[in-house]
Amino acid sequence: MSGAETARAAETGRGTFEALRGQLHEAATAFAGGPDALEGILLGIVDDVDRALREPLEIFPVCHHSPASALAMARRLREKQPKVVYLELCEDMAPLLTELRNCRLPVAVQAFAGEVKGLPAEWAPLSVVAPITEASAEYQAIAYALDTPGVELVLVDRSSDHVFQWQVRETPAGGAGEPADPDAPPATEEAALHGDAVGVEIGDLRPRFAELEEHLLRHGRVRHWSEWWHQYVEVPLGEAAADHDTYRQVMLLIGSLFRRLAPGDPGRVRVDEDRERYMWTRMREHLAATGADPADCLYVCGAFHAASRVAEFGVAGADTFTISPPSGSTWQHGLIPSSHAAIEAQFGLAAGSVSIAASEWAKNVRRTKVKPYRLAGQAGTKKKAVAKRAPAAASAAPSAEGAAPDRLSGFLRRPPVLDAVDEAELLGWSVEIVRAARRNGYLASTADAIAVFETSILLAGMRDRARPTPYDFQDAAVTCIEKDRVPGRRDVRRLVESMMGGDRIGQVGYDSLPPLARDVHDRLAPLGMKLQQRGVQRALLDIAGQPELERCSDVLWMLRYLLPQGAARPIMGERTLGERSLQESWDLALGTHQRALIELGYEGVSIEQVLEQRLRRTAHAPRATTAAVLGTVEDAVLYLGSHRLADELGTRALEVLATERSVDGAPEVLRRVRRLLAYYRTAAPELPRWVESFVRTGYAHYCTLLPTAFADEEATVPQVAATLGFLFGMEGLALSLGCDRTQLELAVAQSHPEEAAKVALLWAGQVHLGRLSREELRRRCDELLGNPLVVPSYPRYLSGFLHALEPVPQLAEFVVESVSNAFGRLPDAVLLPWLPTLITSLRAGGPGPLPLLIREAGRIFPGRLAELDAWIPPWREAPAAPSPAPAARAAGSVLLRTHRASTDAVARLLGCERNWPPAEVPAGGAAVLTDRHPATGRALEALLSG
Structure with missing residues (x-):
């Protein structure tokens, strides 16, 4: 526009809201005692509304998942029929929007980055989600643009990469989101569908000034923000009387109010303004590239961003913003299932608010007769022919000569009215909640339905509302029906939420799944199950009778390893090294965990590839331990059957072992090495080279660490016992591979422990090496029991002997003897406090020492109680008779x-030989x-x- 046209438009707009400006000036003078900052804020709000309305490119302000916004959007799209729709959504998510027709809403568009470059590594994996419901203005715009020929949909918001780039710039220390809202629903399985992703708040509209929100809630007599918005914005704007001009002006007014009263957080303000600069820069670039007429375009954004004051605002704004290049992170995109609870948890909304919004959307559609847009082929609808684009209506966009009239003054003064439709709806709710309460064990009757109806109206009147809201009805139902107890699993509040629509959970269709997820569904097809169905299903696999099901079993075991607990849970059957089950039974919930399965598709094209990558990533992690790497070797053999990968990971375990300077992981290393040795000795003609190298290196490594472990106070007794168990258990194989036993003897000779339990371990090791006889060991224990100063610490020696059964199991008879002597000779003051420690030690030792002790005790002690009195322990029997005389x-x-x-x-x-001498x-x-x-x-x- 020329300068004269701009001035004329300004004068026109100023005249449009002149009456409102006068009212606000009088209000500021009355409340503040004179024109001051309050007047500047109030008049500035009117200026923001005026500026947005005078923009040639029509700005359509919306609120996130607002049925009033969705209704106004559907109405405006049919009136204006724009050729280009600019949408506030991450621009890199555009290719995914066409896949929405294969899904059942609500779903979320997701951008996922497993490996990051140019961003903090501890943030990985990165995830950005934008949930979409049917009762949202953005879905109406998407459906209109995708199903109307000749219409272009352009996403103009910052990319997913820039979301985290700006987060690094503004919040280098950490978190992606804001503190959780106190009214947010509890963390449930459905609420966690989005994981810990950063949410893109399309049309976020909530006060950022805590005192303002508290003031609105207190004077509105509501409990949380969702209830205030429903009562004072959703219901009035959802009426048929709220035309397009009224809707725009009210939303712009609210957006400007929240923006001007937001706290001056420099980081948050800069991000908001940069987003607006980014979007207007992209829109001007598109207009210049395509030559589109701004009058034929529609800009859909949040009301908070519509009332912008940046220099880049508008078609004629300044081109001073430079968009930074993306980082080196690789982003993948897909659709994941969402739910009402997940949206409420992610955006800090009250529990049940999105379900109430969905029911409000359905009611508004019936009331206003507005035909909403819906993608052709969308789940739950019939396929229909694509509608032809109608000619644009006369009221396409406001111009300088004909600005929209002032609708704010009349809207703000109009009181709400309780009409017949709402009364009929309230009656239906009252009857339905009583019916639901009866099904759940409540003693509800027709009188309760009448009480709920009347109480809802009473509560609304007490809260200065002529129209009862669903929240008033919920409080009335709890008061009249629940009374003092909950007979079933659900209380009345949850019953009301379910009656209002419940927590709807979306589903991504088969055609929109990534290749990996589709491959999993195809490979599990022989099971004949509906894998996309939510809930738990039982799968029975008779592998002996149907050998083709063995491949399904392989897939299920890999899914059990990769997916969260509960997605694939074995009921019968197990998979261990060298063993396969002939029959298996599984509980499958792949439909419930569809998001996790989809995110696997971001990591590879098959579950085998993903599993191999994860095993390698675990083995090569900076803090990987020898036990963890040996675990990846075992998993590679168990789930993939890949000896090549097992050899590679085994070599890595050898490298990690050489760098360890303690015996902290010795117990786990010993258990895993024993399992792998037992497997390779039975399943392979010879041991792999890495196993032989690991035994040789481990023998020398633990011989070196043994004296230090005995003297180290931080090294526990089980860790030292496991070290001895590795040395003694692998001794035969190590010596056959060229190791020297002298190294072990020197390590034991150089060990000088001070702790009683470790001293007992050392004695057991000396017995195993032949440096200490059992008679000498028995004599030392008798001396300990005979020394009054040592008696209180004698149980610790016994604990050491119990742990010594791991490296020296042949001492089981002596351990039984030592424990028996302790029970017979220790005073009660020492014995009784030690008994819990004894039980704990036996349980902590796992299945190893306890069966050995029980078997040895069963061999030594009499089998009947009557024989116990005359029984003499073997270690107290008289010495054997001398050898026969020469005669x-x-x-x-x-x-x-x-x-x-x-x-x-x-x-x-x-x-x-039988050679008898002749003589x-x-x-x-x-x-x-x-x-x-x-x-x-x-x-x-x-x-x-x-």
């Missing part, structure tokens, strides 16, 4: 020679032979005498 040995020799056939038979069993053996020779083998002589003597 007895001579008699045995005579018996051997007399019965040569029997002697030859015994020699044949023993594998000895008689002197008596002394037989005595010498019997003296050398006394046990054999006694056995033969008993056999012959019997």
